[in-house]
Amino acid sequence: GENVEQHPSTLSVQEGDSAVIKCTYSDSASNYFPWYKQELGKRPQLIIDIRSNVGEKKDQRIAVTLNKTAKHFSLHITETQPEDSAVYFCAATHNSGGSNYKLTFGKGTLLTVNP
Amino acid sequence: DAGVIQSPRHEVTEMGQEVTLRCKPISGHNSLFWYRQTMMRGLELLIYFNNNVPIDDSGMPEDRFSAKMPNASFSTLKIQPSEPRDSAVYFCASNPSGTGINEQFFGPGTRLTVL
Numbered sequence: 001g002e003n004v005e006q007h008p009s010t011l012s013v014q015e016g017d018s019a020v021i022k023c024t025y026s027d028s029a030s031n032y033f034p035w036y037k038q039e040l041g042k043r044p045q046l047i048i049d050i051r052s053n054v055g056e057k058k059d060q061r062i063a064v065t066l067n068k069t070a071k072h073f074s075l076h077i078t079e080t081q082p083e084d085s086a087v088y089f090c091a092a093t094h095n096s097g098g099s100n101y102k103l104t105f106g107k108g109t110l111l112t113v114n115p
Numbered sequence: 116d117a118g119v120i121q122s123p124r125h126e127v128t129e130m131g132q133e134v135t136l137r138c139k140p141i142s143g144h145n146s147l148f149w150y151r152q153t154m155m156r157g158l159e160l161l162i163y164f165n166n167n168v169p170i171d172d173s174g175m176p177e178d179r180f181s182a183k184m185p186n187a188s189f190s191t192l193k194i195q196p197s198e199p200r201d202s203a204v205y206f207c208a209s210n211p212s213g214t215g216i217n218e219q220f221f222g223p224g225t226r227l228t229v230l
Binding site for chain 2: 001032042043044045046049090094095101102103104105106107108
């Protein structure tokens with residue numbers, strides 16, 4: 001089955017700095033890579049995702065990059081703000097058209113943005 | 116839209132007791148997932164259903180755990196007998212599989228404490 005490794009487990013940055021979280025996956029058939037954000041005591045929520053036919057995707061201050069050859073993908077947050085403080089999870093799956101799939105999650109990264 | 120509904124939000128029970136967690140997916144979503152979240156193991160998929168049918172229960176820890184989905188709007192996760200190591204936050208998530216929408220929408224979770 002799929003195995004997803006995520007680093008670092010904790011990350012502390014100053015407000016305005018950039019943050020980068022990295023994940024590796026084991027199953028070369030995986031083709032869908034979402035990132036979820038979980039604020040303290042809340043539910044995980046999707047913030048951005050990328051498919052294997054794309055190398056990079058951006059949405060305002062967040063971006064995700066994918067290297068299929070190396071089987072790793074990363075989350076980049078620029079101009080960090082205190083409200084970015086949360087646990088971020090990467091995940092991977094082989095999604096054949098959006099039906100009958102399951103996500104394998106990384107262990108999560110606790111991001112703290114210091115004012 | 117009410118989102119995914121879970122009950123109870125908190126459950127405290129004694130070792131050996133039966134625990135039943137409940138989930139109502141978003142109307143029209145035909146995939147339903149049960150996750151367990153702990154500090155040590157992160158987010159683990161326990162079981163998922165598609166069109167009320169269990170597709171993959173390989174994440175169910177042992178025979179003490181069982182899940183059912185009698186209809187499209189209701190699912191239960193039962194632990195009998197419960198043990199202290201079952202203490203965790205249990206999330207239910209749903210997705211409209213086959214529509215091209217890949218996001219899994221999580222419920223607020225049930226925090227289970229087994230004494």
